[in-house]
Amino acid sequence: MSTTTTTRSDRRAAICDAVFELLGEVGYDRMSMDAVAARARASKATIYRGWSSKPELVMDAIEHRFGGVTQPPDTGSLRGDLYAQLSTLCAAASGEDGAIFTGLLTAAMHNTDLAQCMYRCAYESKHDMYEAMLIRAARRGEVPEGTSADLLHEVLHAMVTSRRMWQSGPLDEAFVTRLVDGVLLPILRQGQG
Amino acid sequence: MSTTTTTRSDRRAAICDAVFELLGEVGYDRMSMDAVAARARASKATIYRGWSSKPELVMDAIEHRFGGVTQPPDTGSLRGDLYAQLSTLCAAASGEDGAIFTGLLTAAMHNTDLAQCMYRCAYESKHDMYEAMLIRAARRGEVPEGTSADLLHEVLHAMVTSRRMWQSGPLDEAFVTRLVDGVLLPILRQGQG
Numbered sequence: 395m396s397t398t399t400t401t402r403s404d405r406r407a408a409i410c411d412a413v414f415e416l417l418g419e420v421g422y423d424r425m426s427m428d429a430v431a432a433r434a435r436a437s438k439a440t441i442y443r444g445w446s447s448k449p450e451l452v453m454d455a456i457e458h459r460f461g462g463v464t465q466p467p468d469t470g471s472l473r474g475d476l477y478a479q480l481s482t483l484c485a486a487a488s489g490e491d492g493a494i495f496t497g498l499l500t501a502a503m504h505n506t507d508l509a510q511c512m513y514r515c516a517y518e519s520k521h522d523m524y525e526a527m528l529i530r531a532a533r534r535g536e537v538p539e540g541t542s543a544d545l546l547h548e549v550l551h552a553m554v555t556s557r558r559m560w561q562s563g564p565l566d567e568a569f570v571t572r573l574v575d576g577v578l579l580p581i582l583r584q585g586q587g
Numbered sequence: 588m589s590t591t592t593t594t595r596s597d598r599r600a601a602i603c604d605a606v607f608e609l610l611g612e613v614g615y616d617r618m619s620m621d622a623v624a625a626r627a628r629a630s631k632a633t634i635y636r637g638w639s640s641k642p643e644l645v646m647d648a649i650e651h652r653f654g655g656v657t658q659p660p661d662t663g664s665l666r667g668d669l670y671a672q673l674s675t676l677c678a679a680a681s682g683e684d685g686a687i688f689t690g691l692l693t694a695a696m697h698n699t700d701l702a703q704c705m706y707r708c709a710y711e712s713k714h715d716m717y718e719a720m721l722i723r724a725a726r727r728g729e730v731p732e733g734t735s736a737d738l739l740h741e742v743l744h745a746m747v748t749s750r751r752m753w754q755s756g757p758l759d760e761a762f763v764t765r766l767v768d769g770v771l772l773p774i775l776r777q778g779q780g
Contacts, residue, residue: 552749580777
């Protein structure tokens, strides 16, 4: 990797950090491209050369922070993997990432591109991880070969985001245990009947 | 019931209808109390005598439209009842009620009272209906006596609102069938194991 590439990547990371700092401080509607430039100590020319509009800049920052491929935990059992993965997800949803995401919902309700970007990063980009988890579980004989992760993923994502959004209950260990043992494993096991 | 009471109740209904028409047309932020008065052909004095602020007026309209007690369907089987209830819920979420609710999310993210009101009307006020459904199912021997509706209700509500909000899939018959047979009945049955 050349020095130039590293610098560009560092600059992108700094600009994305500035976007999230400002989103947390002033919200999407009041955040300006110029304020991002100032916060990231970048020139306005750099910002406008990289991103033509605020939605584009915010979507790139979302991709950068949330859109990565995640490796599934590997605890040796499906129950252990689900528990570990959900604990990580609940901790993230309860913390700064969850606050940023909930804060962006307002803007997303008026901007289909932004909503699709958020959905892609928070949901679609994580799907392969759940498929990989179930492939390993099938190898251990815990679920039938070819068990789909579709329903598992949709249910756990809906449950976590619903609690986070409505503040209707804690995303704690008791919730994770109840979701794994009371919902997810019964859903997966009924395919074996 | 006296004539005065009927008139007041009719007037409240007309004012609530005006609130939802305007919410659909201009959104929460741009809706004014005066516009509601004009639309409902009510005097401003009537509006301000009944409701001291816009949040209070909108919350009362939400209670009026969404907060009612619902009778559970009674088809003779738990599967039939769940299917009927979810079909009704999905039809409402796909139609005008769903659009109003999604439209109010933006305002609710900045107003805890409004968010709590929406949650109370869309979720808490429906809980007894699911409990009643399970009591009847227990009498028929379909689930154990004392089976709680908590998990059932939380899962189905999260699944419907998540699809509606992210436009991530249709709220159609295939979804209802998959949710009833693939998720809700397995959750309820695992208590019998």
